[in-house]
Amino acid sequence: MRLIPIEYVKPNTILGKTLYTIDGRMLVKSGMVLTKRMIAKIKEINVLSLYIVDEYSSDEIVDIIKPELRQKAILTIKDAFFNINKITIADKFSKKSEVYFKNIQTMSEELMENILTNEDVLLSLVDIRSMDNYIYSHSVNVAIISMILGIALKLPKKKLEYLCMGALIHDIGKSFVPKKVLMTEEELTPEENILLEQHPRLGYNYLSDSYNLSANSKSVALQHHERPDGLGYPDGLCGDKISIFSKIVSIADAYDTLSSGRPNKRAMFPSDVLEYLMSNAGKMFDYDIVNTFCKVVVPFSNGTLVNLSNGDIAIVKETLPNFPLRPIVEILKSSKTNTIGEEINLIEELSIVITNIRYEM
Known part of the structure; x- marks a missing residue:
């Protein structure tokens, strides 16, 4: 599950977290497949980002409160x-x-x-x-x-x-x-x-x-x-x-x-x-x-797609206490094909940093 801006949400995307109206009524339940019309309706109520479930991040992100x-x-x-x-x-x-x-x-x-x-x-x-x-x-x-x-x-x-x-x-x-x-x-x-x-x-x-x-x-x-x-x-x-x-x-x-x-x-x-x-x-x-x-604080939730300073694209797997900016990541795309699927602990690989979050592959 990952959070992405509404403009990146495409039809047939699965909603990861239930969406509520301003008065607390359920608008779209988690697990629903979003249609073009539903996405337009969500934009109308000024929601700027959504949690989605896709091939890169299916793990649930649990809120600290119910x-x-x-x-x-x-x-x-x-x-x-x-x-x-x-x-x-x-x-x-x-x-x-x-x-x-x-x-x-x-x-x-x-x-x-x-x-x-x-x-x-x-x-x-x-x-x-x-x-x-x-x-x-x-x-x-x-x-x-x-x-x-x-x-x-x-x-x-x-x-x-x-x-x-x-x-x-x-x-x-x-x-x-x-x-x-x-x-x-x-x-x-x-x-x-x-x-x-x-x-x-x-x-x-x-x-x-x-x-x-x-x-x-x-x-x-x-x-x-x-x-x-x-x-x-x-x-x-x-x-x-x-x-x-x-x-x-x-x-x-x-x-x-x-x-x-x-x-x-x-x-x-x-x-x-x-x-x-x-x-x-x-x-x-x-x-x-x-x-x-x-x-x-956890700035990169598990399932976040990120760009690395060496040009690789990775997904965040785990954030360790005291090191919020240097999580463990899994390489999804790299010029070095033998590293795809490899997990890297950025606490140990000090030469590599996360440059930004990405929303599309």
Whole structure:
């Protein structure tokens, strides 16, 4: 099974992961053979990539959380974010508004339980999202990534609770930013950038005196765009003035954002995102936390077709902990025909690197 951009999906391709509509209904079940009409319909709902099963990659990629739980979490976040900016000031302090956050809290607990009972703590991007659902699925992804990172950092359970809840609501301030700014396919104007950069403050102000949430969770809404070098926003905090929860969510937020395609911008390869994080460690992101993150993320899932620096085409077979950019690969195509079918451990073959992911042979 491998993830490919929608423009590379051809008729008669087998769908590898079930596709859902924006409201959580099943649109196309995994295992279905995609027709030209079905592919066109999927494009209409702004899905930019799909998992497929083909002759090169038939192994299943298992999500770190149950697919039905992921969909439930997305709908819970959507329900809260969609309704929050409709709540009047009078309602803000009433039980009417509390229900949304109680639902998110319950969902946070379910996500935690599901992840903590999962023996596999390596992170691989497995969700298929629609751009129409982007903000909500992004919040869930950031929570999952943050939890995996928090576990790797050996945070105690109580702090993991603060982290998960904070990650789920980190973008709540975007409920108060005009939708045209959030969903534009054009470059933002300076004025629109100012509006967008207000979302951490807007979110924190909304949460600060209204809901029975931990101050640790609320701080994530305010600080997730702060940077160790002090060049972040909204307050230009640096170093230890930024909470560890916010530092973790900042990395998870960047990884998921850059790994996800947008209508006007193709997703970066996860390996390139990882290199971006490493190159900005100590400046944009906490150095030690980035180092830990690099040990638990899997940028090349099993079954990914890749180009190698020696000109060969290979398929990823296994990624070993602590070496995310140097998996074990099997040669599928080479000028040296005697090497086809051979497995190479890139940890040992230092002269060979993966140059990029490929979607067709």
